Amino acid sequence: MMSLRTIREISSKYARKAKRLGTKPLVMTETIIAGLKSGKGRRRIPFLGDYVPEGFHLIDTLFVDSSGWGTSHEAALTQEQFLASLKVGRGYAIVEAGEFQVYVGVFGVNSMGPTDEQLEKFSTALANDASRK
Secondary structure, X not given: OOOHHHHHHHHHHHHHHHHHHXXXXXXXXXXXXHHHHXXXXXXXXXXXXXXXXXXXXXXXXXXXXXXXXXXXXXXXXXXHHHHXXXXXXXXXXXXXXXXXXXXXXXXXXXOOOOOHHHHHHHHHHHXXXXXXX
């Protein structure tokens, strides 16, 4: 089991790296959510540690099983429960990680970015275009 100190050191390391690279939370669209639910790209959710990029603000955190072995009666959300909780227009990033669970930050996009309504329209248009092909 990792100590709290180790968990915090890992988080700080990833925060510095995210800031240096300009990493941002993964902002969900219907297409991205559908891909994640089908098992594609589950490792795309970035690790930001306690870094909050410009243009975003932390709304909430979710405690999520990262082992794949969690069950619905445990404190951490299962991967299926986590995927069901995703919302179009919200950003998601790992803010803290232990051996078997992670805290995933739920981020709002500040007013300088697109609104939730604009993101919803854009993702719907993408999904419609994809279904026509």
